[in-house]
Structures are given as C-alpha cells and as structure tokens.
Amino acid sequence: MKALLSVSPGGPDALILSEVPDPRPGPGEILVRVLACAINYPDVLIIEDKYQVKPPRPFAPGTEISGVVEALGDEVTGWTVGDELISIVGYGGLTEKLVIPAGSALPVPGGKDPREAAGLLLTYATTIYALLDRGELKQGETLLVLGAAGGVGLAAIEIGKILGATVVAAVSSEEKAAIATEAGADRVVVYGSGPFDDAGCRALAKQLKEAVGPDGAHVTYDPVGGDYTEAALRAIAWNGRHLVVGFAASIPKPPLNLTLLKGCDIRGVYWGAFAEREPDRHAAHVRQLITWWEDGRITPRIDRIYPLTEGGNAIAHLASRSAIGKVVVEVSRR
Numbered sequence: 001m002k003a004l005l006s007v008s009p010g011g012p013d014a015l016i017l018s019e020v021p022d023p024r025p026g027p028g029e030i031l032v033r034v035l036a037c038a039i040n041y042p043d044v045l046i047i048e049d050k051y052q053v054k055p056p057r058p059f060a061p062g063t064e065i066s067g068v069v070e071a072l073g074d075e076v077t078g079w080t081v082g083d084e085l086i087s088i089v090g091y092g093g094l095t096e097k098l099v100i101p102a103g104s105a106l107p108v109p110g111g112k113d114p115r116e117a118a119g120l121l122l123t124y125a126t127t128i129y130a131l132l133d134r135g136e137l138k139q140g141e142t143l144l145v146l147g148a149a150g151g152v153g154l155a156a157i158e159i160g161k162i163l164g165a166t167v168v169a170a171v172s173s174e175e176k177a178a179i180a181t182e183a184g185a186d187r188v189v190v191y192g193s194g195p196f197d198d199a200g201c202r203a204l205a206k207q208l209k210e211a212v213g214p215d216g217a218h219v220t221y222d223p224v225g226g227d228y229t230e231a232a233l234r235a236i237a238w239n240g241r242h243l244v245v246g247f248a249a250s251i252p253k254p255p256l257n258l259t260l261l262k263g264c265d266i267r268g269v270y271w272g273a274f275a276e277r278e279p280d281r282h283a284a285h286v287r288q289l290i291t292w293w294e295d296g297r298i299t300p301r302i303d304r305i306y307p308l309t310e311g312g313n314a315i316a317h318l319a320s321r322s323a324i325g326k327v328v329v330e331v332s333r334r
C-alpha cells in the first residue's frame with residue numbers, strides 16, 4: 001500500500017510517497033481503509049519537528065480520517081467489516097490503510113460524505129470544549145472570533161451561534177468575510193495581514209473595539225496569536241475570557257497589565273489533553289457534535305480536495321493562509 005511519509009524534517013516538499021507493507025490489526029484494533037484525511041495545522045508543524053508530538057520517522061502526517069473497516073483484530077466488538085467510521089489519529093492519516101484502536105473510532109451516520117466526515121472531529125471538538133468549558137460562553141454574550149474563516153474559526157462561528165452568542169468574525173480578506181457571514185457571523189471585520197508596527201497595532205485594536213461594541217467581547221476565540229492577540233485583549237469586556245487556541249501567526253507576548261486593566265482572564269485551550277484527562281466529558285461533546293451534524297446545524301466547509309499523491313500540496317495550501325475551511329485529501333472511494 002501507499003503512504004506519504006516524512007523521512008526527514010522539512011516542509012511539504014520533503015514528503016515522499018512510498019510503498020509500505022499493509023499493517024495488521026492486533027487485539028482490540030481495527031484495520032481501516034482510509035477514505036479521506038483532513039489536514040489540520042498540526043500537520044504543518046509535525047513534519048518540521050515544530051509540534052509538541054514528535055513521532056519516530058518515517059511517519060505519515062494526517063490528523064483525522066474517515067474510512068471503512070477492512071479487518072478486525074481479536075477481542076473487537078461493536079464493529080463489522082464494511083462499517084464506516086471517523087477517528088482522530090493524531091498522525092498517520094495520509095496512507096491507504098492504517099490500524100487504530102477500536103475505541104478511538106466513531107460510526108458515521110448514514111449518507112454522510114466521507115470527505116466532510118473526515119473534517120468534522122478536530123475543529124469542532126476543540127471549539128465546543130473551548131467555548132463551553134474554557135470560555136463559559138453564555139447566551140446573549142458577544143464572541144469575537146479571530147481567523148474566523150479558518151478550520152477552527154468557522155467552527156467557532158457555528159457553535160457560537162448555536163450557543164446564542166452575538167458572533168463577530170475577524171478575517172484578513174473580503175473573500176473570507178463573505179464565507180464567515182455565510183457561516184452565520186452577525187458582524188465581520190476585515191483586518192490587515194500583519195505583522196504590524198505600533199501604529200498598525202493601535203489601528204487594529206480600534207477596529208476590533210468598534211466591531212465588538214462599547215461593552216467589549218465577553219469571549220475571544222484566538223487561534224491566530226501574533227499581533228492580533230494584544231489588539232483583541234484591548235477589545236475585551238470586563239470579566240472577559242480570552243481563549244488561547246493556537247498560534248497560526250506566532251506565539252504572542254501580550255503585556256499582562258491588560259489583564260489587570262480589563263479584569264479579564266487569558267485561558268489556555270488544549271483539546272488533546274482535555275480529551276485524555278476528561279474522557280466522559282469529551283465523549284458527551286462528541287455526541288452533541290454528531291447530533292448537530294446530523295441536524296444540519298454544523299457542517300464542515302471543504303475548501304479543496306487533493307489526491308494522496310498531492311498530499312504535500314494540501315499541507316502547503318493550509319500553511320499558505322489562503323484556505324477557507326477544511327483542506328481534505330481523498331485517499332480512496334467508497
């Protein structure tokens with residue numbers, strides 16, 4: 001079978017499409033034929049050894065998959081050959097087949113497109129945890145979403161609306177603004193591309209303050225970092241919660257006096273650790289997401305679909321800041 005392997009640290013160009021032996025499922029494991037693999041920001045980082053997880057090489061990147069059960073290991077119950085599933089695998093998804101623990105997979109509701117299915121879990125599970133558990137977002141509050149047309153950003157717009165917030169989406173282009181509005185944002189602000197000088201940072205803060213209104217944002221969802229974080233902190237409400245979700249621009253160093261002046265909290269969001277430490281709460285979130293997905297209240301927006309042979313280009317596209325929603329690699333057909 002084929003797998004797109006990282007054999008040495010480097011960018012997407014360094015990935016090599018290789019022939020490798022089919023894996024075999026051990027006790028409690030499932031052999032999955034991958035239908036689609038969604039690309040996420042960790043894929044950009046992991047191949048360059050810049051992510052917190054550093055797998056032994058060679059490894060295939062690819063964070064989450066949809067697939068079909070091809071064989072079962074001993075002691076597996078609840079799954080049958082031919083069942084369709086989704087799973088967050090962390091890495092290894094850019095391959096034709098892989099083995100996963102049976103307990104890590106979820107059945108796909110009938111009729112769902114496997115390419116959409118592949119992109120459901122990571123962004124929405126991060127976001128429901130961020131907004132409910134860390135942000136304590138309440139009905140009627142104002143939610144500011146930075147990078148709002150990215151993978152987690154679009155999920156934050158949709159879940160923010162379901163939770164009854166007024167959602168202000170901040171993005172870097174008119175094209176992204178249109179998609180954020182389509183996803184349900186109440187207001188959209190188009191900011192510059194950064195990095196900014198002092199005057200640019202002040203102008204950005206003013207722009208965000210005007211967008212969220214005089215009371216400020218009760219919750220800020222920040223997957224971007226860079227100069228955007230300090231500007232967003234200046235636009236936060238008294239008792240506001242600034243959610244540190246990611247660093248697509250860079251890791252910011254905001255002045256802590258802002259937390260005193262604003263009476264606000266800066267709260268970290270580490271979904272992976274949460275899912276491991278609080279599996280029951282995480283499982284409840286996932287059940288909720290599947291229900292919303294079946295009811296059409298959340299829908300992963302697919303930006304582009306690539307074949308496995310172009311998996312490197314898929315990762316490069318996500319890194320380029322031009323993706324609007326999910327980037328997906330279609331590995332095989334049903």
Ligand SMILES: NC(=O)c1ccc[n+]([C@@H]2O[C@H](COP(=O)([O-])OP(=O)(O)OC[C@H]3O[C@@H](n4cnc5c(N)ncnc54)[C@H](OP(=O)(O)O)[C@@H]3O)[C@@H](O)[C@H]2O)c1
Nearest residue numbers: 041126147150151152171172223246247248249269270271
């Ligand atoms: N904490 C967690 O548990 C968790 C879970 C999942 C993801 N994350 C993190 O969340 C972040 C976003 O993930 P994602 O999958 O939503 O990525 P994405 O689809 O690429 O979205 C990131 C957004 O960041 C903005 N951005 C600003 N500067 C950028 C730059 N220099 N390069 C690229 N994008 C830039 C872009 O929006 P504009 O152009 O509109 O500014 C882009 O749409 C990543 O850092 C990821 O690691 C964290």
